[in-house]
Amino acid sequence: MHAVVVKVTVNDAETAEKNLQEQVVPRIKQMPGFMTGYWTRSEGQGLSMVIFESEENARQAADQVQANMPTGDAVTFESAEVREVVAQA
Numbered sequence: 001m002h003a004v005v006v007k008v009t010v011n012d013a014e015t016a017e018k019n020l021q022e023q024v025v026p027r028i029k030q031m032p033g034f035m036t037g038y039w040t041r042s043e044g045q046g047l048s049m050v051i052f053e054s055e056e057n058a059r060q061a062a063d064q065v066q067a068n069m070p071t072g073d074a075v076t077f078e079s080a081e082v083r084e085v086v087a088q089a
Contacts, residue, residue, distance in 0.1 A: 002058035033057025
């Protein structure tokens, strides 16, 4: 398993959450190899971790995330990286 970890700055929490629920989550759930995902927010920073079955699936998803960030000023993309999942509970 591999995770895509995405960091954003949240500039408009209400709009960002609406875009997340209506656009981002449904699109991510349809990606090949999707297993589960978590999106978090704290003090103007957003961090998500989405788990995929394989490194290839995760890398494809990371590329899609960067290419398809919602337009507007609600969030500012900071980074996306792929990490191997080494344990779970």
